[in-house]
Amino acid sequence: HFYKRLIYYLLWLSHRRMDQFQNQSQVQIDDLPPEIFACVIKLLPPQDLKAAALVSRRWMELVEDPRFWTWAVVSIDTNEDRQKLNKRRFQLLKDIKVTRGCVDHGWGLGLDGMTKLFKAVDEIPTVSMIHGLSMCKGISAVEPNLVVRVLNRLKVLILGNNRIDLTSEQLELLFNAFAENTSVEFLVVRVTSDNYISKLNPELFGAAVSNVVEVKLLMAVTSQQLEALFSAILAGGKSLKKLTVLTISKPSINPELMGKALNMLEEVTTCCWRHSREQIAAII
Numbered sequence: 264h265f266y267k268r269l270i271y272y273l274l275w276l277s278h279r280r281m282d283q284f285q286n287q288s289q290v291q292i293d294d295l296p297p298e299i300f301a302c303v304i305k306l307l308p309p310q311d312l313k314a315a316a317l318v319s320r321r322w323m324e325l326v327e328d329p330r331f332w333t334w335a336v337v338s339i340d341t342n343e344d345r346q347k348l349n350k351r352r353f354q355l356l357k358d359i360k361v362t363r364g365c366v367d368h369g370w371g372l373g374l375d376g377m378t379k380l381f382k383a384v385d386e387i388p389t390v391s392m393i394h395g396l397s398m399c400k401g402i403s404a405v406e407p408n409l410v411v412r413v414l415n416r417l418k419v420l421i422l423g424n425n426r427i428d429l430t431s432e433q434l435e436l437l438f439n440a441f442a443e444n445t446s447v448e449f450l451v452v453r454v455t456s457d458n459y460i461s462k463l464n465p466e467l468f469g470a471a472v473s474n475v476v477e478v479k480l481l482m483a484v485t486s487q488q489l490e491a492l493f494s495a496i497l498a499g500g501k502s503l504k505k506l507t508v509l510t511i512s513k514p515s516i517n518p519e520l521m522g523k524a525l526n527m528l529e530e531v532t533t534c535c536w537r538h539s540r541e542q543i544a545a546i547i
Contacts, residue, residue, distance in 0.1 A: 297325060304331055329355035333389070340364030342376065348383040356387050361395035371399035381409050391418045391446060397426040407433045416446040423453035423460070423482065431459045438463060441471035448476045458482065465491035473501040481509045486516050493524035507532040 304326060307315060316326040329352055336358040337347050344364075347353060361380075365371025371380075377399055384390050390413075396402075402410060410433050414420055421427060422434075429437065438460075441447065450472070452460055460468070461483055469491030472478050489508070495501055497520070506528055525531050 300325055301328065301330075304328075309334065327352045329353065333357055336360050336394075338362055339380065341368050342370045345380055345383055348387060354387055355389050357389055358392045358394070359384065359390060361393060361398060363395075363398065365395070365399045371401055373401045374404035377401035377405050378409070381405050381413050384413050385409060388416070391416060393417060397421060400428075402427060403430050403433065407436050411436045411440050414447075415440040418446065419449045420447050421451040421453070426451075426453060431462075434459055435463065435467075438467055438471040441474050442467060445471075445474055450475045450477070451479045452482055454482045461485055461488070463488070468492065469495040473503045476502050477505040478503060479507040479509075481507070483510050484508070490516055490520060493520050496524040496527055504528060505530040507534075509534050 304312065304315065312326060312331060316323045327350075332352040333355050335353065335356060337344075337353060337356060338360045339345055339347070340362040341364055348356070348359075361371065365376075370376030380399075381402075384393070393413075407430070410429065414427070414437060422429065465485070465487040468484070468488040472480075472492050473495040493516070496503060506525075508531075
C-alpha cells in the first residue's frame with residue numbers, strides 16, 4: 264500500500280540511527296513522531312482520512328487536527344446538525360451549506376434557531392461561504408452586531424428580494440462595516456424591505472460599495488448615492504473593479520465625475536438608465 268510504504272520511508276528518515284531497530288518488521292506506524300505523521304495524513308483523500316480517525320484513540324486525536332479538514336463543507340439540515348460546528352476538526356472550516364431543512368424543520372424561521380447558527384459561525388473566524396443562507400427567514404430577528412460580524416467576512420453576499428432581508432439597523436451597521444473593512448468580494452443588492460438602502464446616507468453608501476471588488480445594484484439608487492460612490496472611486500485606494508447598476512431615480516449626475524470614475528473600473532454595466540449626451544461623451 265502506497266501510504267504504508269511512505270510511512271515507513273518517513274520513519275526511516277526521522278531516525279538517523281537505524282540501530283534503534285533490530286529489523287524492519289519491528290517498525291510500527293505509531294512510532295512516527297506527530298510532525299511526520301501529520302505529513303502523511305495531509306496526503307490522505309477524504310474517505311481515508313475519515314477511516315484513519317477510527318483506527319485508534321491516538322490516531323483520532325491526531326486526525327482531528329482542524330488543519331486536515333479545511334476542505335470539508337458542513338451541511339446544516341436539522342437543529343442537531345448545528346452541533347457539528349462545535350467539533351474540533353471543523354474549527355478552521357471555510358464552507359457551510361444550509362439546506363432546505365432550515366425551512367422544513369422550522370429552525371431557520373425564528374430567532375432561537377438563527378441566533379444559535381450565527382453564534383456557532385461567529386466562533387469559527389475562517390468561515391467565508393454560507394450556501395443557502397437566503398432560505399432562512401429569521402435573520403432579521405438576530406442581534407445586529409452578531410449578524411454583521413458573520414456577514415461581513417463572507418466572500419459572496421446577496422441582500423434583499425427574498426434573499427437575505429435585513430432590518431434597517433442591521434443594514435446600516437453592515438454598510439458601516441463595509442466602509443471600514445470587508446471580506447465580501449461579490450455583493451448583490453436587490454430590493455430590500457422598505458427599500459431602505461436607497462435611504463442610506465450617500466457618503467456611507469459610496470464608502471461601503473467602493474470597498475467591494477464586484478457589486479451589482481439591482482434596485483433603484485439615488486443620484487446622490489451614485490455621485491458619492493463615484494467620488495469615493497476617484498479618491499483612490501478602493502477595491503471596486505466591476506459595477507452593475509440597474510436603475511437610478513432622477514439620474515442627474517455630473518457627467519465629468521461619472522466619466523472619470525467609470526473609466527477607472529474594469530467593467531461597467533448599466534440597465535434601464537437613460538444617459539444624457541453629456542454623460543455618454545464624458546464616459547467615452
